[in-house]
Amino acid sequence: MRQRSMLIRGGSLAALLSLLAAGVSACGESASSGGDAGAAGADACPTAETTGDITLTVSSNLAVFAPVLLAIQDGAFKKAGLNVTVQRLSAAESVPLVAQGKADAQVTSYSSAQFNAVSGGVDVKWILPLDTQPQARDDAVLPGFWAREDVVGTGAQPDFAKLRGQTIGSQTSGTGISGKILSDALAQGGLGLPDVKITRLVGADALAALKNKAVAATWIASPGEIEASKTAGLRRIATYPPGVTGTSIIAGPKLLDRPAIAVKFAQVISETVKKYLVGDYRKQPESVTQLTKALEVDASVIQQTEPLVFDPDLSMAGADKFLDDLQAFFLKENALDYKEALPASRLIDTSVADSARTCSRAWFQP
Template sequence: MRTTTPTRIRTRKTWPTALLAAALLATAGAGCAKEDDTAGTASTKPRTIKAVEGCDAKGWTDPSDLTADRAPARCDKGAPAPQKLPKKRKITVATGTAGAEYVAPLQMAVKKGEFAKEGLDVEVKVLPTPDALPLLAKGDIDAQWAAPEAAVMNGINGGFTIKWVAANYSPDPKSRSGLWVRLNDGQSATHVPMAGRKLGTMIGKGSVIAYPMSKALKKHGGGLDKVDFRQLGSADVLTALQNGGVDSAWLLDPVWRKVDGDKKYAFLGGQPLGEPLGGLLFGPNLLQDDPDAGVAFLRAYIRTVNTYFAGDYKKDPAFVTELAKLLKIEEPVLKSTPSLRMDWEIRSGTTDRLQAAYKEAGVAEGEAIPEKRAVDRKLYAEAVGHRP
């Protein structure tokens, strides 16, 4: 665990796949796990789990519950209470963007001093996942606000001590962020033949979105291996769909609002309800060297969700104004989409389903790895006082 102030890292361009692979191999000696799937992570050693006031009743849900209307875990406002570490720790966490709504709990925890209450000095760096991943494996950064994307799973498969330790959100049922298609004359939205179609997306096949995209495509005779992917800039995806450059597109918040209600387009599906696909990744610093700081980080994050994002947070006009300013998003844009369902818990089998999609897309390397090598729920369980 580093205690010195890290040098400022500037945002860089995404590395080509070959260069990323070389970087991962070069750092392998610094963050490799032992042969045992869970050896080498301090969170696997016995730790004292104490009951946490305010989290007793609903601070934990069964990970196997995949129902769409599942109520996410919640503690009381202000819980779990801070437990300041005896010595201040410097934590560096990377995120691909500082302005997206799903990053709001991380940003709000910094702004409201929730990390500071735990004795943590948290610095947020903006870095693309491929740039941050080698730094996380080597221990040059402590955490990553990202997702178990193909590059992450391939890195773990190569021996890195990196685990998905907390989730971020699932969409509101009213959200229509996801796969949209332009209908041809006479086509019904209930069945749109997708095989051979051009699909525009700013997200590559190695993203976690491959999983829900695969589900949506297969309902309409397509699949990740049956469509023609066109990777486009964020400002070009909608334009290409509207002018015929692509037949379909994965539209994010709030872009889908531009076609919602237009009978020329149909929504085919988005992220599964009740199943988060991203969140926090920890490397060897917080898994092996200082799990106390890892639990403290998660305690602050979970407390922020319970205090500020427990329900429909966009019903509070003052909070929406504060959040828009924090994320540097125009307030009308922020209010144009429903609140996210913030959720720190990881569902069972998600990494299995993600890996199946990566294999279908041709971006998985090696055999699929078991969940226990990619996911660690022990730290957030400790933060809320859940005893297995």
């Protein structure tokens, strides 16, 4: 008998967000009209006098969030006149806060929660990208799904068919890009998500469950892949495909309605990438020093993990296709609270990144 996947829908969350959207409208706090063109433009270019407060939500100090965390750590936001504070919340917990204007933006990975929020009438938009995935070497030690060799074998390719009926861990219970990555991997063995049991595992618990044989496979987030690679009997079976990963800054009405603040925020992130995260930053002592503080890890962790790729130009190229593909996957899995696909123009606002590139940075002080 086929096991039912735990790819869950967010019905109660969507209902809450619909009420919140109605409340925001009733209070006269209009959202950015945006679409793909967005609210930012030439008149949104920041100056030295552009200052303000920004509240972000972040689940944890992940390396993929490094540009934001570094800009906080080394005082770049403060020097630019931006008072940026962080609330530690899961992605699901933070969506209502962003919708209500109690937080300005999420630093997160795009998931079903954001799709359902937009469908429910909340104006939240992906405004900035974070990392992109290069073509991975077969022997690269990377975050992703790791499995027990006594289940999937030790051959050149994992035997995905052996995962039928097995329990697999996921930090999002399959509601994010990891769900699609797992689905694509299982398809190589003629399986789909309904053929496995998905359980939520986060952080150190994921690797512990894999070692203890409580699960056949699980998503291992950075820097857990280092220990996983050193553990006999484990192997990586799937990771991000090359290109857009979905790690992003997703803004709500409070930030979208302040385009000059949003653009200055983006420009600080761009300058931070240039300063610390271009090329193999593991070989740059100052980058390693700042990353250890921002990510709260030992220098050895930075030096052993594969360097991530960040674009100082903040290009949103490929984001629309990424969301189209992810949304199509969620719709196929009945994981959304709606049936008709939303256009990318309701999900993405490229104007902040575009203006960050074209607006003067005369205000910037290294």
